[in-house]
Each structure stands twice: as C-alpha cells, then as structure tokens.
Amino acid sequence: MENKIYDTAIIGSGPSALTAAIYTTRGNASTLIIGGENWGGQLMLTTLVENFPGFPDGIQGPELMANMRKQAEKFGAEFAEKNAVKFELKKSPFEIADSAGSIHKTKTIIIATGALTQWLNVPGEKELIGRGVATCAPCDAPFYRDKIVAVVGGGDSAMEEANVLTKYASKVYLMHRRDVFKASKAMQDKIFANPKIEILWNTEVKRIIGEKKVEKIEIYNNKKEIIEKLQVDGIFVAIGHKPDSDPFKGLVEMDENGFRHLSIFR
Ligand SMILES: Cc1cc2nc3c(=O)[nH]c(=O)nc-3n(C[C@H](O)[C@H](O)[C@H](O)COP(=O)(O)OP(=O)(O)OC[C@H]3O[C@@H](n4cnc5c(N)ncnc54)[C@H](O)[C@@H]3O)c2cc1C
Known part of the structure; x- marks a missing residue:
C-alpha cells in the first residue's frame, strides 16, 4: 500500500x-x-x-x-x-x-x-454496557417500557435523555452531582413539570451492580454523605461526549x- x-x-x-x-x-x-x-x-x-x-x-x-x-x-x-x-x-x-x-x-x-463518550468510570459500568448501561435514549428507550431507569447528568443532553425515556419507562431518576442543573431553562422547566421524573440532587453513582444486566446502582449523596442502593433496570450516562x-x-x-x-x- x-x-x-x-x-x-x-x-x-x-x-x-x-x-x-x-x-x-x-x-x-x-x-x-x-x-x-x-x-x-x-x-x-x-x-x-x-x-x-x-x-x-x-x-x-x-x-x-x-x-x-x-x-x-x-x-x-x-x-x-x-x-x-x-x-x-x-x-x-x-x-x-x-x-x-x-x-x-x-x-x-x-x-x-x-x-468518545464520557463514562462515569465506576465499577460495573464497562461490563454492563449494552446490558442496561446506555448512552442514547432515542436509540434504547423502547427497551425500557414500564421499567425504572436512571439518567446521570445535569446538562441539556441529560434532560433530553430523561424526557425521551419518560415516553416508555414507568419512572426516571435524574441524578446530578450538584444542586443545580446547567441545562437551559426551557429544558429544566420540561423536566420539573414531568411527573415521571424524580430528581436526585447531590447524587453520584459509585457502582453499577448486576450479573447479566443492570439490577441496582450504588449512589452517594455528597451533601448528606449517605450511600444507598437503588433498584433500576437501566442507567443512561449523559455527562458529555x-x-x-x-x-x-x-x-x-x-x-x-x-x-x-x-x-x-x-
Ligand atoms: C453503547 C452504545 C449504543 C448505541 N446504540 C445506538 C443505537 O442503537 N442506535 C443509534 O442510532 N446509535 C447508537 N449509538 C450511537 C452510535 O454508535 C454513534 O452515533 C455512531 O457510532 C457514531 O458514528 P461515527 O462513525 O461518527 O463514530 P464512531 O462510532 O465513534 O467511530 C469512530 C471510529 O474512529 C476511530 N478512530 C478515532 N481516532 C482514530 C485515529 N486517529 N485513527 C484511526 N481511527 C480512529 C475510533 O476507534 C472509532 O472506531 C450507540 C452508542 C453507544 C456507545
């Protein structure tokens, strides 16, 4: 050549x-x-x-x-x-x-x-990509009909992912490590008005748990300094590309x- x-x-x-x-x-x-x-x-x-x-x-x-x-x-x-x-x-x-x-x-x-997707780089994430760990709600949301999912991020793309997911999922946790989003006001208003979305402020994902697919995530509230486990079927990472x-x-x-x-x- x-x-x-x-x-x-x-x-x-x-x-x-x-x-x-x-x-x-x-x-x-x-x-x-x-x-x-x-x-x-x-x-x-x-x-x-x-x-x-x-x-x-x-x-x-x-x-x-x-x-x-x-x-x-x-x-x-x-x-x-x-x-x-x-x-x-x-x-x-x-x-x-x-x-x-x-x-x-x-x-x-x-x-x-x-x-390059910016990943969370937490244990369990890499192993479960495509088996509950996702990065594209318009691509994968239909797999989560009547399921519980988490979205991680605080910008416009995280808001968009969460909104799209509510068309299928029964509940969407939107978790952000700070207590304020950086997304546009219009996007935030949509999120606040959506009854299927629960916002978890000051929340960091520490571990993704599951054998064959995502079953739970370990989250840390950095204000209350509490670690707990949350049952979810999927987690959408939306912290940037x-x-x-x-x-x-x-x-x-x-x-x-x-x-x-x-x-x-x-
Ligand atoms: C887990 C996951 C699931 C997804 N599911 C869907 C889906 O169901 N439907 C959908 O529409 N989209 C989906 N997407 C999004 C989709 O994969 C991307 O939109 C698409 O792959 C982008 O294509 P691309 O060719 O622009 O870049 P990429 O797919 O990112 O490919 C870029 C390539 O360039 C190579 N490269 C980079 N630098 C160099 C270099 N210097 N020399 C040589 N090669 C280099 C990289 O190694 C890579 O192979 C998914 C993404 C992920 C991560």
Missing part, C-alpha cells in the same frame, strides 16, 4: 467512515480506510440496534458494522486496522503515518473519528471543544 496514492483516505471505521467509503468507492475513488486498532466504532459496544432502517427486527451492533465493512470492501475499499497518528498536510499528496509506522499517500482525507479530534488540533480549524466539519478536500 505504501507507494500507492489514494484518491481518499478515510480515518475512522464507525458508521460515518464506512458510509463515506461506500460512497467514495462507488464514485470510483480509490479509498483507504485507516480504521483504528479497535475498528467499528461505538456500535461495536452495543447489542441490538433497533433504529437502523431496513432491519425490522433489529440487528446486533457488531454484525451491522461487519456488514458495513464488507459492503465498503466489496466496492474496493482497502482497510488498515491501524490508528492514524501523524499527518503531513503541507505535502502534496498528503501523507498519513499509521501506528505501525506505514506512510499512506492520499489526495484527500475524510476525518470520521467520531466521539468529546470529539475524537485531538490529533487534528492545529491542522484543521475547530472550536475550543474540538468540533468542526472535519473534511479536508483539495
């Missing part, structure tokens, strides 16, 4: 990258996907995806990603399961070094490195949070 000059190199291998690859290859652009050492993106972490059009019975996340990869490769995309680590954008063609030390030459680059764009700082314009329409064309 080293001496070849690709029409495009796509960095990342989540749904955005693989969709891009299907389009570039079908548009007859020679395409290299530098897909990361853990390829497939966030859907590799989940079980059933129910909202992808064309799969009325849903599809397992890793299977969906394997199909997307197969589809891109069928049209000629080449795939490197390596991280893109260094970029020479002043050269023509551009050069990208990967984590194995190979240099890839390309006329254009599509950056589709997605976002961070775009995975650090390697491109200084190379492309982005705001202070690392967001940008991340495409470079020549």
Whole structure:
C-alpha cells in the first residue's frame, strides 16, 4: 500500500467512515480506510440496534458494522486496522503515518473519528454496557417500557435523555452531582413539570451492580454523605461526549471543544 496514492483516505471505521467509503468507492475513488486498532466504532459496544432502517427486527451492533465493512470492501475499499497518528498536510499528496509506522499517500482525507463518550468510570459500568448501561435514549428507550431507569447528568443532553425515556419507562431518576442543573431553562422547566421524573440532587453513582444486566446502582449523596442502593433496570450516562479530534488540533480549524466539519478536500 505504501507507494500507492489514494484518491481518499478515510480515518475512522464507525458508521460515518464506512458510509463515506461506500460512497467514495462507488464514485470510483480509490479509498483507504485507516480504521483504528479497535475498528467499528461505538456500535461495536452495543447489542441490538433497533433504529437502523431496513432491519425490522433489529440487528446486533457488531454484525451491522461487519456488514458495513464488507459492503465498503466489496466496492474496493482497502482497510488498515491501524490508528492514524501523524499527518503531513503541507505535502502534496498528503501523507498519513499509521501506528505501525506505514506512510499512506492520499489526495484527500475524510476525518470520521467520531466521539468518545464520557463514562462515569465506576465499577460495573464497562461490563454492563449494552446490558442496561446506555448512552442514547432515542436509540434504547423502547427497551425500557414500564421499567425504572436512571439518567446521570445535569446538562441539556441529560434532560433530553430523561424526557425521551419518560415516553416508555414507568419512572426516571435524574441524578446530578450538584444542586443545580446547567441545562437551559426551557429544558429544566420540561423536566420539573414531568411527573415521571424524580430528581436526585447531590447524587453520584459509585457502582453499577448486576450479573447479566443492570439490577441496582450504588449512589452517594455528597451533601448528606449517605450511600444507598437503588433498584433500576437501566442507567443512561449523559455527562458529555468529546470529539475524537485531538490529533487534528492545529491542522484543521475547530472550536475550543474540538468540533468542526472535519473534511479536508483539495
Ligand atoms: C453503547 C452504545 C449504543 C448505541 N446504540 C445506538 C443505537 O442503537 N442506535 C443509534 O442510532 N446509535 C447508537 N449509538 C450511537 C452510535 O454508535 C454513534 O452515533 C455512531 O457510532 C457514531 O458514528 P461515527 O462513525 O461518527 O463514530 P464512531 O462510532 O465513534 O467511530 C469512530 C471510529 O474512529 C476511530 N478512530 C478515532 N481516532 C482514530 C485515529 N486517529 N485513527 C484511526 N481511527 C480512529 C475510533 O476507534 C472509532 O472506531 C450507540 C452508542 C453507544 C456507545
């Protein structure tokens, strides 16, 4: 691959990258996907995806990603399961070094490195992702019909997650480690008016408990200094996302949070 000059190199291998690859290859652009050492993106972490059009019975996340990869490769995309680590954008063609030390030459680059969920990093969380630990209420709320769920966070996305969940769940605990939300007033008003939502202020999640799926969470009231266990069927972590764009700082314009329409064309 080293001496070849690709029409495009796509960095990342989540749904955005693989969709891009299907389009570039079908548009007859020679395409290299530098897909990361853990390829497939966030859907590799989940079980059933129910909202992808064309799969009325849903599809397992890793299977969906394997199909997307197969589809891109069928049209000629080449795939490197390596991280893109260094970029020479002043050269023509551009050069990208990967984590194995190979240099890839390309006329254009599509950056589709997605976002990193900010996790709570408490015991039990990682083990139960996709089995009660969730990050996307519009995706997963229907699994919690008549169930009890917790949402963690105090910003607009936590409010949105809690609101969406009330369409299905019988009860939603919205827990925030402070005694004030940073969400917009309009969002907060919606939350305060929703009878299914109980707000637990000054509350931190310390542990997520469950054998095969989430059964309970251990919470700590940092004002009263009390630890207790709360029975829930699911917990939605909504404490933020961070775009995975650090390697491109200084190379492309982005705001202070690392967001940008991340495409470079020549
Ligand atoms: C547990 C869970 C369940 C979800 N369930 C659903 C659902 O049911 N329905 C739904 O619509 N959405 C769901 N989502 C959200 C969905 O997964 C994301 O919206 C989607 O994956 C975003 O796709 P993306 O391609 O932009 O980025 P990502 O999926 O984040 O993929 C980015 C990829 O880029 C790679 N990468 C990053 N930096 C580099 C680099 N320097 N070099 C090479 N590769 C790099 C990463 O390793 C990663 O593989 C879920 C998310 C999670 C975490």
